[in-house]
Amino acid sequence: MSQTILKVEGMTCNHCKMRVEKALQGVSGVESVQVDLAGKEATVTGTADRAQLIKAILEAGYSGE
16 A cells, blocks of 8 residues: 655635545545645545546645646
8 A cells, every 4th residue: 555645735724624535535545535734735545546636636626736
């Protein structure tokens, strides 16, 4: 299992943080998600494809890389 760290732009509150967490948890292969609102990062553990994780962030209304 590996960890992927993604930059997430556009989060301004805990609701945003929870929305990003939920979006990432819905991606196949994700074991766990930790979103750092202040650091604008999401750490994902599992086997999910990075492109799919970024797609989930974009679909949730935020920008990610």
